[in-house]
Amino acid sequence: MTDARSVRDNTPMIDRIHTSEVDPDADEVAVAGHVHEVRDLGGLVFLIVRDREGLIQVVFKEEREPELFAAVEDVNSEDVVRVVGDPVESDQAPGGVEIAPTAYEVIDEADSPLPLEISKDVDVDLSTRLDNRALDLRKPETLAVFSLRSTLMTAMEDWFDTEGFVDIKTPLISKGGAEGGAELFPILYYDRDAFLSQSPQLYKQILMAAGYEAVYETGTAFRAEDFATSRHVSEIAMFDVELAYIDDHHDVMDVQEESLRYALRAVAEEAERELELLDVDLAVPEDDFPRITFDEALDLLETEFGHFPDDPTDLDTKGEKLLGDHFEAQGHPAFFVVGYPDEKFYYMQDVEGDDIASRKFDLIYRGQELSSGGQRQHHVDRMVEVMEEEGVEQANFEFYIEALSFGTPPHGGYGLGIDRLVQQVAGLDNIKEAIMFPRDPNRLEP
Ligand code: ATP
Numbered sequence: 001m002t003d004a005r006s007v008r009d010n011t012p013m014i015d016r017i018h019t020s021e022v023d024p025d026a027d028e029v030a031v032a033g034h035v036h037e038v039r040d041l042g043g044l045v046f047l048i049v050r051d052r053e054g055l056i057q058v059v060f061k062e063e064r065e066p067e068l069f070a071a072v073e074d075v076n077s078e079d080v081v082r083v084v085g086d087p088v089e090s091d092q093a094p095g096g097v098e099i100a101p102t103a104y105e106v107i108d109e110a111d112s113p114l115p116l117e118i119s120k121d122v123d124v125d126l127s128t129r130l131d132n133r134a135l136d137l138r139k140p141e142t143l144a145v146f147s148l149r150s151t152l153m154t155a156m157e158d159w160f161d162t163e164g165f166v167d168i169k170t171p172l173i174s175k176g177g178a179e180g181g182a183e184l185f186p187i188l189y190y191d192r193d194a195f196l197s198q199s200p201q202l203y204k205q206i207l208m209a210a211g212y213e214a215v216y217e218t219g220t221a222f223r224a225e226d227f228a229t230s231r232h233v234s235e236i237a238m239f240d241v242e243l244a245y246i247d248d249h250h251d252v253m254d255v256q257e258e259s260l261r262y263a264l265r266a267v268a269e270e271a272e273r274e275l276e277l278l279d280v281d282l283a284v285p286e287d288d289f290p291r292i293t294f295d296e297a298l299d300l301l302e303t304e305f306g307h308f309p310d311d312p313t314d315l316d317t318k319g320e321k322l323l324g325d326h327f328e329a330q331g332h333p334a335f336f337v338v339g340y341p342d343e344k345f346y347y348m349q350d351v352e353g354d355d356i357a358s359r360k361f362d363l364i365y366r367g368q369e370l371s372s373g374g375q376r377q378h379h380v381d382r383m384v385e386v387m388e389e390e391g392v393e394q395a396n397f398e399f400y401i402e403a404l405s406f407g408t409p410p411h412g413g414y415g416l417g418i419d420r421l422v423q424q425v426a427g428l429d430n431i432k433e434a435i436m437f438p439r440d441p442n443r444l445e446p
């Protein structure tokens with residue numbers, strides 16, 4: 001490939017180049033795309049053609065090309081067209097170049113009127129946009145979100161591939177969940193009850209016990225809570241990581257910090273056009289991410305902001321936002337909160353000389369939790385004790401307890417919400433804007 005963004009150059013597809021590649025010095029070019037906008041000035045038609053990489057203006061003049069002009073007068077917004085012509089420099093045209101056509105063909109006609117405007121910057125509410133997602137996805141700003149997302153996740157996977165992590169795939173259908181039943185979607189599995197997976201964590205840990213040492217998964221998780229927030233959905237894209245032979249949870253945070261920095265740098269360098277379209281000034285966190293304990297976080301909230309989270313074992317949305325602003329003002333868009341007081345059987349606890357309650361951490365980026373992780377409990381005896389204290393139904397975890405009982409190295413990992421990461425990087429108000437076809441308690445279509 002000559003250009004990272006070319007689509008199958010040198011293959012026998014329809015002959016065309018991208019609008020972004022039109023060179024004013026070329027003799028003749030062919031472009032193809034949707035009709036973004038038509039402006040008919042009588043004797044003169046401006047046709048704006050849109051492809052994945054941008055827009056180009058084609059100017060039809062009645063006296064110069066009467067036949068083409070007659071044909072273009074019937075064009076509708078969103079028709080798919082192909083135009084051949086001479087590129088000409090033009091100050092008024094988007095991108096500084098326009099095309100004087102020598103051939104014009106309608107490849108497919110669009111019905112009209114359109115249920116959603118593509119080219120005009122009219123304010124439409126999110127639910128209307130999502131109801132008409134097939135058309136909304138055509139907007140350059142929407143496409144920019146998913147192009148940026150692709151750049152981000154390609155770079156993320158690239159970092160883990162280079163570092164020797166194994167790319168894994170864990171099941172989405174299981175007998176039980178990592179924790180309770182309330183957050184799980186039940187399904188009928190042949191003649192039995194089963195559930196959609198809410199996290200690959202147990203499987204990642206089994207792979208650590210099995211000696212895979214370092215793994216990552218770009219996967220899917222399902223959460224059945226009845227939420228109505230701008231940061232929760234029912235079907236989540238998750239990036240999961242697990243690694244073994246760690247000293248403690250700081251080794252896991254190091255991995256998360258370095259990989260996130262790498263992926264954000266890639267976006268800053270390779271997705272300039274998208275960032276500009278989305279009006280985002282992306283700051284890559286080059287400095288070490290601050291790591292504060294949960295107790296320090298509570299202290300800060302109390303002394304700086306007079307804020308007391310309702311749940312004394314977790315930060316609330318407002319607390320995350322306040323701390324996010326506090327650290328962002330000091331040049332740190334990302335920071336870790338380490339050591340949460342509530343016991344969970346799968347987190348490492350009560351380590352001698354440890355001044356924190358557990359080895360769990362959360363990453364907060366631009367005022368929102370992006371991931372939870374920590375060092376896991378690899379001593380099965382201790383884990384079973386905590387399960388008993390917590391009243392966890394051990395029968396649901398037998399396969400996991402057994403797998404870990406045959407010799408397991410110290411290990412830890414995290415689950416990162418990809419949709420939330422994209423939301424924060426692209427500066428979107430609602431997580432659903434970061435998902436092509438989002439699922440929430442009320443939305444199952446399109
Ligand atoms: P929150 O407290 O924000 O609801 P959580 O602590 O319940 O999240 P985890 O179980 O820690 O979520 O999941 C790991 C990550 O997955 C979260 O940090 C978040 O980025 C993402 N995530 C979890 N639940 C959702 C959801 N319903 N919608 C979108 N992303 C989610």
Ligand code: MG
Nearest residue numbers: 362369371372
């Ligand atoms: Mg969490």
